[in-house]
């Protein structure tokens with residue numbers, strides 16, 4: 464009787480400590496690509512820019528840590544993260560002084576860790592020695608820098624893209640080497656899935672008494688039904704962040720531009736490739752809705768349009784690889800929201816024609832057709848704007864999910880050049896939750 468009573472008391476205490484979560488269905492998890500510090504000009508993203516977002520965020524996720532050959536977690540950019548000059552890890556967690564309710568997690572992986580032949584993210588899960596080394600190093604790092612938790616954005620092998628109809632297979636071949644896509648066939652899927660499940664369980668056992676959180680991020684093109692044993696994982700994680708975007712990218716789909724991050728699949732598209740499909744998989748396998756967070760990209764994916772592209776602009780549309788790099792982000796096939804916004808509003812000849820999403824299912828796009836007179840190539844861009852981000856938040860709310868993840872802060876309009884407000888994508892989502 465006495466023990467029963469004390470158990471009941473203990474449960475009460477635990478409930479009092481954790482309380483009812485005021486953000487059970489309205490989490491705004493803000494990812495911070497700290498390396499965006501290295502961008503030039505108006506794209507350079509610094510600590511003060513992060514601070515300007517934090518009244519809108521419930522969680523800040525610092526990306527990304529890496530794994531070394533001893534299976535230990537290590538800073539991804541040592542000089543920036545922990546070096547004497549910047550020490551962003553410490554500066555990041557010190558933000559809690561100004562934002563006491565903010566939870567700050569460190570994320571590992573996130574496709575920022577170079578792929579290697581051995582695929583360390585898989586080998587690590589195979590033995591208890593590997594898992595223990597990783598777990599101990601995570602404990603140390605979280606304690607040393609006072610993070611509130613760890614996010615595992617595990618770099619599992621990705622699904623191969625559908626075969627291109629065209630002859631550009633060889634171009635794809637060159638790209639996939641660089642990206643690590645598809646070059647690896649995992650013959651021990653089951654073992655890695657089970658190893659990851661044990662890793663999560665054992666890591667949580669270590670973190671629980673220290674009141675540190677554990678979340679999981681599912682990266683684009685990882686087949687969750689292969690690597691995530693949802694029923695066993697869900698009780699041991701605070702949340703799963705679904706990066707259900709980049710379903711179409713100019714690298715994976717060289718010759719065809721299409722909506723990169725639709726909520727629902729439409730006719731003719733890959734059916735299991737949408738926000739709805741990704742969330743359903745976790746819900747149907749017993750994850751409480753409040754633990755499911757839907758990722759919202761703050762960037763556009765862009766393709767070149769040529770003389771072969773339909774002039775209507777309607778996707779799917781014939782394209783020819785990544786669009787030109789943005790003036791500030793400087794990466795082919797990608798534009799930040801600030802960059803796409805400038806292209807929509809500028810009065811110059813380069814202006815894009817914008818097509819919104821009255822269906823609230825697929826996202827916005829904008830395009831400029833190939834010019835047969837001058838031979839100038841066109842551009843097709845699929846992107847999220849404040850309205851479509853709001854549509855995703857409305858989806859989250861209607862399904863009783865936990866909230867949204869903004870991916871990432873540095874690619875939203877953090878200077879407010881577009882419509883005057885800083886972080887319009889976060890705002891568009893937050894106010895619909």
Ligand SMILES: *[C@@H]1O[C@H](CO)[C@@H](O)[C@H](O)[C@H]1NC(C)=O
Nearest residue numbers: 496498499501502573574575
């Ligand atoms: C972070 O930003 C850097 C600098 O632009 C970029 O090279 C890198 O790909 C970004 N990382 C992620 C995971 O988006």
Ligand SMILES: *[C@@H]1O[C@H](CO)[C@@H](O)[C@H](O)[C@H]1NC(C)=O
Nearest residue numbers: 622623686687688689733735
């Ligand atoms: C994911 O894996 C399951 C089997 O585990 C398979 O049925 C499904 O086709 C895979 N999805 C993709 C997109 O490859």
